[in-house]
Each structure stands twice: as C-alpha cells, then as structure tokens.
Amino acid sequence: MSGPRWVRELARQQHLPVPWMRMVRVAVAISLPVTLGAVFGQLGLGLLVSIGALAGSVTDAEGTMRSRVARVGWATTGGFIGFVLGGLIAGHPLLTASCVVAGGLVGGILSLQGAVASVASLQFLIYLIVASGADFGDVPAWLPPVGYVVGASWAVLLAVVESRVLASDxxxxxxxxxxxxxxxxxxxxxxxxxxxxxxxxxxxxxxxxxxxxxxxxxxxxxxxxxxxxxxxxxxxxxxxxxxxxxxxxxxxxxxxxxxxxxxxxxxxxxxxxxxxxxxxxxxxxxxxxxxxxxxxxxxxxxxxxxxxxxxxxxxxxxxxxxxMRLPGATTAQTTLRARLVGVRDAIAGGRETWTPILRLVLCLVVGEIVAALYTGERPYWIVMTIAVTLKPDFGSVFARAVQRGIGTVLGVLIGSALLALSPGHVVPLIAIVVFAALMPFAQRRNYGLFTVFLTPVIVMLLDLGAGGGFDLAIGRVSDTAVGCLIVLVVGYLPWPDTWRSRSRFGPRIARAAAALADYIRIGFGTVPGVRQTARRQAYRELSDLRTKLQQALSEPPPVSRTAAGWWPVIVALERAVDATTAIILHGDAAAVDPDEVERLAAAADGIGDAARGTVTDPAPQLLQDPMLEPLTAELRAGQAVFRRGDE
Structure with missing residues (x-):
C-alpha cells in the first residue's frame, strides 16, 4: 500500500485466524431476539434484548470461561446501572449533561483498576448516554434495563454452550x-x-x-x-x-x-x-x-x-x-479493601494518571454544550462518539477518532440505506445477521473495519422500530463527524504530551531498561532471583512497549516520526536480552566479574535514565571484554541513540 507510513498503519490489519464458531454465535445471539420480537409482534422488546446481546458479545474476550463470564457480568452490571440512571434523568437536559460528565470522571478513575473495570465503566457511560437520549417508545421505565440484562445473559449462555459443545479450553x-x-x-x-x-x-x-x-x-x-x-x-x-x-x-x-x-x-x-x-x-x-x-x-x-x-x-x-511453578501465581482472592485502595491510589495519582481523564471530561463537557445547541434528531450520538473514541486506556486517540469517523460514516450509510430502501423488516434482519457475524472477524484486526460492521447493527437496532430515512442517516454522519472533531480539536491537538515523545514513551522505555538490568543481575548471579522469570518480565515490558509505539505510528507527523525514532532503542534492548541469554547458556556467566556485571546493568539503567531525560549521556562506558561483546554491542547501540540526540 502506498502513502505515508501513518496512513498505512491506520489501514493495517492484524493477520489472525477466522473465528468461525464465534462469528456464528454472535450472529445468533444478536439477531435471534429481534427476529422473534418481529415475528410475535414484540419488536420493541426484541430490540432491547438484542441491544443487551450486542453489549455482551462485544465485551466478551479470550480467557477461561469463568473470567469471560466475570468480564461480561461486570460489563452488564455497569450497563444496567447506566440504563437505570439514564432513564431516570431522561428529559432533564441540565441534569443529563451533569450526570454524563460526572459519569465520565468516575469511569475514567475506575478504568485504572484493570481491563474488566475499564470495560464495565465504558458500558456504564455508553448506556447512560443512550438511555438518557434514545427513544424506546411507549414502554415501562423498567423494561429497557431488564431487556438489556436478559440480552447480555443470553449472549453469555450461548458462549457457555459453545465452550461445552466444542470442549474448548x-x-x-x-x-x-x-x-x-x-x-x-x-x-x-x-x-x-x-x-x-x-x-x-x-x-x-x-x-x-x-x-x-x-x-x-x-x-x-x-x-x-x-x-x-x-x-x-x-x-x-x-x-x-x-x-x-x-x-x-x-x-x-x-x-x-x-x-x-x-x-x-x-x-x-x-x-x-x-x-x-x-x-x-x-x-x-x-x-x-x-x-x-x-x-x-x-x-x-x-x-x-x-x-x-x-x-x-x-x-x-x-x-x-x-x-513447575508459575511466576506470579497466587491463591489470594482480591478483596474489597484492595479495590478501595486501588481507587484511592488512582485518585491520588499524578499528572500521568489525571491527564487522560481530564481530556475525557473536558471533551464530554464540550460535547454536551454542542448537543444542547444542536437541532438534529439524535444529539446524544455526539457524546457517545466522544465516550467511545476518547476512552483513556483504549489506544491511540487519533487513530480511533479517524477510524471511527470513517467506519461510522460507512456503517451509517449502509444501515440507514437498508432501513430506508427496504419495506418491512426482512432485509434489515438479514443484514443484522450478516454484520453481526462479521464483527468478531474484524474486532481484533482493525478498529475501523470493526466500526464499519458494528455501526449498521447499532443503527438498525436503535431505529428499526421507529423507521429511518436518509435525513436520519445524514444526521448520524454529521453527529459522528462532530464528535470525532471534538476529540481531535479538544482532546488531542492542544495537549503538550501529544507532541512530546519523551513524556509519552520515556517512562515505558525506562521500565523496559530496568527489567533488562534486573535480568542481567539475576542471570549472572549477582543478585538472587529466578532467571527465567526475570527474562520473561523483560520481554513482557518490551512487548507492551512495542504495542504503544505501534499505536503511535498510526498518528501523523511529528508523532509517528518521533515514535519511529524510538525503535532502535527497543531493538537494542531486545537483542541485549537475547545476548544475555546466549552468554548464560554458553556457561560463561560464572566467569564474569561481578563488577563488570554491575557495569552492564548500570548501562541498561543509564539507557532508562536517558529515556526519561534525567541524564544526557547514558554512562557508564563499557569494557572491551570479548566474552561479553554481544551484550556490550547492543548496550552501546542503545546508548548511541541518545548520544546522537534522537528522540
């Protein structure tokens, strides 16, 4: 593919196996309730259950069945609370705006407690926005949240049945x-x-x-x-x-x-x-x-x-x-006290903790102001776009804004065209089956592609009962564009950390360098520890760092250019881990002077200090020891990046 590197990164797909069984399961989970509702004259109820099934299917992830059920369960709980609260504040514009902004603040803090809490807080915020703005027709107030929970439970039940039938582990x-x-x-x-x-x-x-x-x-x-x-x-x-x-x-x-x-x-x-x-x-x-x-x-x-x-x-x-002993394995159960301590630590966190949360809150405030002044039919779509795109821990803000914008435009046009041009419910229901099946295929491959398949499903589930037309389609497209524009203009461009590569990547590179230093000390026996565990930790830190840099490569210059400048450091650190392993397995570890081991470890720590910007020269100088040459060569390569003044 031609074009600038950051454009190619936006379109790049992960090459993964096609999850055929999951595609079938998700299609059945989402389409069956709304189909039965249409057949038996309860379309509104069927749509609500399918919305819950959509949430349960999207929040499902890899892992043991117990962990998957827990993840979807907590996400469903968050969505249920959002549904209930959103229904209570619906029709009160000022109260709605206040609750949405407060929900973004609380959700951002809870996101720091881990992946499950992050997903649950996002579901809470999404359905708080949806329930306070969407029109579910003349139904009892309790029906939307209950239908949502029934749908999510239906999705979990199908996942359990699939795991039992396929005997998957x-x-x-x-x-x-x-x-x-x-x-x-x-x-x-x-x-x-x-x-x-x-x-x-x-x-x-x-x-x-x-x-x-x-x-x-x-x-x-x-x-x-x-x-x-x-x-x-x-x-x-x-x-x-x-x-x-x-x-x-x-x-x-x-x-x-x-x-x-x-x-x-x-x-x-x-x-x-x-x-x-x-x-x-x-x-x-x-x-x-x-x-x-x-x-x-x-x-x-x-x-x-x-x-x-x-x-x-x-x-x-x-x-x-x-x-066999698993590193990090523990039988201790997570307690409420530990969770509360985690929340307390998050609240007491510094700039790195609060900056993404404040970005989200500020964008939600601007979004609510714009929605209040807006004359469209579904102004809540603006705020929902902001919430999904600017989630603090969900990757590159720029990439998600662009991918979601393009994907939603395509998805809205597809979904609205099917509603507007197809009399009756047959064609939209068939389309829901097709697009729901394609969602698992795209979910881990490319966020933009996933949005293209997800959006028609959302549009048809929200508008199938009320009907839709091209005016509504144009409104959805403009709402999405406004939401993405707010994210870029308010939540991305003005913030200094967006453009300072050292503040974005320096601490992460320092953690990876510190893990390498620990591996050198443990591997050569100067400090106690398990060599394999230290090696794995070093690779894990480097793997996480690669993921962050890969996300940054999908942003325009100068972010992508400065992110690319960090790659030589990562490569040098990875090869240093490899070289350490090779020297140890050759049986040469015992012959290395402990003082030289400490010099090597200090060199790795020096690379971390240089990445943070606390030093300008990642000393110390390394000795010319032939036995250690593979390792010293990689450490020198890492030092040379900073001595050239690259970032």
Whole structure:
C-alpha cells in the first residue's frame, strides 16, 4: 500500500485466524431476539434484548470461561446501572449533561483498576448516554434495563454452550499456541527470515498463555490437575526457548525434524492426544544438539506422564510436574479493601494518571454544550462518539477518532440505506445477521473495519422500530463527524504530551531498561532471583512497549516520526536480552566479574535514565571484554541513540 507510513498503519490489519464458531454465535445471539420480537409482534422488546446481546458479545474476550463470564457480568452490571440512571434523568437536559460528565470522571478513575473495570465503566457511560437520549417508545421505565440484562445473559449462555459443545479450553489452546510460535521461531533461526518478528510473536503468545493459566490457577488455588499440566507445559517450554534464542543470536539453524516434532507437540497439546515419540529424533543424539535435547526430552517426559495420568487419575504427579511453578501465581482472592485502595491510589495519582481523564471530561463537557445547541434528531450520538473514541486506556486517540469517523460514516450509510430502501423488516434482519457475524472477524484486526460492521447493527437496532430515512442517516454522519472533531480539536491537538515523545514513551522505555538490568543481575548471579522469570518480565515490558509505539505510528507527523525514532532503542534492548541469554547458556556467566556485571546493568539503567531525560549521556562506558561483546554491542547501540540526540 502506498502513502505515508501513518496512513498505512491506520489501514493495517492484524493477520489472525477466522473465528468461525464465534462469528456464528454472535450472529445468533444478536439477531435471534429481534427476529422473534418481529415475528410475535414484540419488536420493541426484541430490540432491547438484542441491544443487551450486542453489549455482551462485544465485551466478551479470550480467557477461561469463568473470567469471560466475570468480564461480561461486570460489563452488564455497569450497563444496567447506566440504563437505570439514564432513564431516570431522561428529559432533564441540565441534569443529563451533569450526570454524563460526572459519569465520565468516575469511569475514567475506575478504568485504572484493570481491563474488566475499564470495560464495565465504558458500558456504564455508553448506556447512560443512550438511555438518557434514545427513544424506546411507549414502554415501562423498567423494561429497557431488564431487556438489556436478559440480552447480555443470553449472549453469555450461548458462549457457555459453545465452550461445552466444542470442549474448548482457552488455557490449553494458549499453551499449544506457544509451541506453535516456538516452532516458527526455530524455523527462522539460521535463515533469511527476521528472527525478531518470530520472537515477538512468541513473546505475545507466552504473555497470553501466562495470563490465562495464572488467572485460572489463582482462582482454583492450584488444585486443578488440568491447570497444573498447562502450567507445567508452559514452563517446560522456557529452557527450549532459551536455547533457541542462543542459536538465533549465533545464526545457527535447527534441523527440520526438531521443528516438525515441536509443531506436532503443539497440535497434540491442543487435542489432548498422547505424546509423540522422541526416539525417532536421532538427530538429538548428535553432540551439537545436546543443548536442545535436554529441554525437548523434559517436554516429552511431561507429555508421557500426563498421558499416563489421564488413564490413572489417582497417580501422583511426576517430579517434573511438581517442580513447575508459575511466576506470579497466587491463591489470594482480591478483596474489597484492595479495590478501595486501588481507587484511592488512582485518585491520588499524578499528572500521568489525571491527564487522560481530564481530556475525557473536558471533551464530554464540550460535547454536551454542542448537543444542547444542536437541532438534529439524535444529539446524544455526539457524546457517545466522544465516550467511545476518547476512552483513556483504549489506544491511540487519533487513530480511533479517524477510524471511527470513517467506519461510522460507512456503517451509517449502509444501515440507514437498508432501513430506508427496504419495506418491512426482512432485509434489515438479514443484514443484522450478516454484520453481526462479521464483527468478531474484524474486532481484533482493525478498529475501523470493526466500526464499519458494528455501526449498521447499532443503527438498525436503535431505529428499526421507529423507521429511518436518509435525513436520519445524514444526521448520524454529521453527529459522528462532530464528535470525532471534538476529540481531535479538544482532546488531542492542544495537549503538550501529544507532541512530546519523551513524556509519552520515556517512562515505558525506562521500565523496559530496568527489567533488562534486573535480568542481567539475576542471570549472572549477582543478585538472587529466578532467571527465567526475570527474562520473561523483560520481554513482557518490551512487548507492551512495542504495542504503544505501534499505536503511535498510526498518528501523523511529528508523532509517528518521533515514535519511529524510538525503535532502535527497543531493538537494542531486545537483542541485549537475547545476548544475555546466549552468554548464560554458553556457561560463561560464572566467569564474569561481578563488577563488570554491575557495569552492564548500570548501562541498561543509564539507557532508562536517558529515556526519561534525567541524564544526557547514558554512562557508564563499557569494557572491551570479548566474552561479553554481544551484550556490550547492543548496550552501546542503545546508548548511541541518545548520544546522537534522537528522540
């Protein structure tokens, strides 16, 4: 695709498998209630239930069924409260505006408590706005919130049925994906393929798997044997990943037989099949492959023990299974006191905490003023556009504003055209099925594409009963444009942090550099700690940093240009982690002088200080130690970025 890089980033899609079953489930969840309502003469009730099913489907995410139900449950609770409050204040313009602004403030604070709280607060704000502005016809005041809850519960019920019918296990699938990405990483070693991209995909898979398995294990107290097996397989992959990293650093390839075995193991973990036999891998008997043999034999032993345990449930876990410990796993339950402490800390937070919240509140104030002066049929659409686009923790404001603006324009035109040109309800109902099915396909691929499919569904659910025309379509388009314009002009352009790359990325780069320094100290044994845990933490920080920079690349210059200037630092830090692993696995860690280890760690900390802007020269100077040259070379590369004065 031609054009400036930031334009290409706006249109870039994530390449992910097509979620066929989820597409079918979401289509049924959203379309069936409104279809039954139309058939039995209760269209209004069917629309309300479908609105709830839409909310339940959109807020559903990957994870264990328990975590998914909890996420949708809290989101539904937030939406229910918003529906009730919005119905109470409907028809009172000043009270409505005050409550919406206050809801944005409270929702912004609650968003800091985690992903679930963020989704719940957004649903609260959206349905507060919708219920206070939309016309649901001559129905009792209690019916819209109750219909919403019934619809969301219907969506959850279908998700539970799907998981039972397909016997799906998110933890098992996530662990299998780790082995699949490991095989890709192995295939990239020693060839022309970029090993950095393969390693990044492996890191993302590891992050996702650890999040799912750790959460599951914490909730059951570590007692579930299936979760213990998932944790064991996940941890057993770590030594193999480390050896693969060492070979990637030295540009040494890995035999196709080993790669094929790892891919087969991935498939068998996903299907819970008996293990494949390692004996046919005669290549592992060669001296040059003994470094990989130990890790792969451990995986094989674990698979065989689990196959035996499946036929003998009372069998004791093997030593390798007992030895597996998930980093960060805990059996402590989150208490109300801990939540309140989190809210208190958020309120007491500094500038970095309050700036995005104040942006949201200020834009909502401006949006309410504009809506009060507006003569359109659905002025609440302006404020709802602001709420969804400027959510503090939902990625690039500019990208979401542009993608939502373009996507909503297309979606409104499609939805309104179907309502205006199609007599009766048959064609719109068919369209709801189609667009609802396409939503899961687009949700993780591109926000703009997701909006194109989501908006016609919203338009038809809100206007199918009242009818719609091209005048309403033009009104929706103009409302969206006004909302996005307010976000850009009030919530994006005037704020200094928008344009200062150091304030946006410096603290995150500093955290990643500090994680590297910890890994160097722990890996070389100068401070106590678990090497694999420290390495994983370093990669997790770098993975999060990559995500933030990728979002910034979709913004126009100078933001995208300065964000691109940080990439050499990230690359240097990632390669420094790889180099540290390679030196340690070569058995050279014990021969390194502790003073030199501290010098290396201080160099990593110095890169973090330079990113924050607290120093101008990321000292110290590094020694010319041949054994440490791969690591020192990457640290020097990171230092050189700041010595050139780049940001």
């Amino acid at each position: 998110p933890g098992r699938d996530a662990v299998a994906d780790v082995y699949a990405r490991l095989a890709d990483y192995m295939a990239a070693c020693g060839g022309t393929t970029n090993t950095g991209d393969a390693r990044n995909r492996l890191t993302l898979a590891m992050n996702r798997a650890y999040d799912i398995v750790t959460t599951s294990r914490a909730r059951v107290g570590g007692r579930d044997p299936h979760i213990r097996r998932q944790a064991a397989f996940l941890n057993a992959a770590t030594p193999v990943i480390e050896v693969t990293t060492m070979r990637a650093v030295s540009s040494r390839g890995i035999p196709p037989e080993i790669i094929a075995w790892v891919r087969d193991m991935s498939a068998r973990i996903a299907r819970a099949d008996p293990p494949v036999d390692l004996l046919w891998l005669a290549v592992l008997e060669r001296p040059e492959w003994r470094d990989l043999a130990a890790g792969l034999e451990a995986v094989d032993e674990l698979a065989r023990h689990n196959a035996r345990a499946a036929t003998t449930p009372a069998a004791e876990p093997s030593p390798i299974t007992r030895a």
